[in-house]
Amino acid sequence: MIVYIIAIGILFISYPLVNKKLYFSINFMIMSLLVGLRGDNIGSDTLRHIEFIRSAGEFDSIDSLLAVNESIRIEIGNIFIMQLANSFGDVHLFFIISSFLTFGAIGIFAYKYTPNKDYWSVVFAIYAIGFFMYAMNATRQALAISLACNLYPYIKNNEKIKFSLLVALIAWLFHYSLLIMIPVVWFFSLKTCEINEENI
16 A cells, blocks of 8 residues: 555656656556556456466466366467466566556557646546556456557547457457447447537
8 A cells, every 4th residue: 555655646746847758657657567566466357367377387388278278268469478478487477568568558648648737637547547456457458448548549530440440459469348349439420420410
């Protein structure tokens, strides 16, 4: 708990001292380290992933483990990170890599679309709305969501097909549940068109 209080303290103290780019770099680096280096008992999915990676040592690869245990559904991108962690003999490497990818992606998105004034509030919101804690409890989902946030320009430019294909790719790599974004975006896009037609 003390570590998180210190992190929030840095959030406010560093704001008037550094520029926007350095501010985002410092704070998202701290988030990445806190989530990536968390203890085995922190997070609802942490132990499950640790056990999964460790049990992979009994097989030739995680691919062969998946073939044996069909009840475990792990996306190909996560399998690659797990194989990397297993090859280095450190299961926690999976969380470190996933964490840096997650907060790197959400950090880039936040930096691009945050006004130059009061940008501290966006970083604070990531703590306040629970995404920081969510990343500890849903490693794969958080990574998929962070990557998908950077597809916002395709929604803004009404490039729904490109958006759908890229979402499908991210879902295939990191979490299948992200596919729900495709019908949601198309639905709201159609609703927007209907509203615009009514106003003509």
